[in-house]
Amino acid sequence: AQSVTQLDSQVPVFEEAPVELRCNYSSSVSVYLFWYVQYPNQGLQLLLKYLSGSTLVESINGFEAEFNKSQTSFHLRKPSVHISDTAEYFCAVSATQGGSEKLVFGKGTKLTVNP
Template identity: 90%
Template sequence: AQSVTQLDSQVPVFEEAPVELRCNYSSSVSVYLFWYVQYPNQGLQLLLKYLSGSTLVKGINGFEAEFNKSQTSFHLRKPSVHISDTAEYFCAVSHGSSNTGKLIFGQGTTLQVKP
């Protein structure tokens, strides 16, 4: 069975500092990986996705993530965070080997950016 683990439930960081949000997955088949962001009282929106090719993926708002197949990880990074990056971040993996659009989500990581 597939699963996604986000290793930190909360990550506090000061403004302009770098941040890494960790995500590990387990799967017996090839995967596609996604990071979503949820701002307070809103739905989720896509930050970036890995389908194939370069293992370093760049997304919106200066975020990037690196796919590491040997470590089954897809960590999200930003070199300098802003107050406006305060939000909940979800890692997700495509479901199974059948060609459906179902996703399996991690538990979420709350990024708290402090002034």
């Protein structure tokens, strides 16, 4: 079985500061890794994903995450955040079994960007 640990439940930062949201996972098999973002009272949206290939993946709005197999981590980073990045971020891991995929989520990190 897979599990995900998001080490910080809340991360407050000032606008234009860098941010890192930490994610560690546990799995006995190869995994896919994801970051989802959730704005208040909405569903989740995929931010970025690692399936294979380059261990550094990027989103269209400046976030990036690096898959580190030896440290079983997939930390999310952004060099300069905006007020609009305020949201809750979820790290997730999946491993296929049979004909279904089950995505296991962390408990989320609330990012608050202050002016």
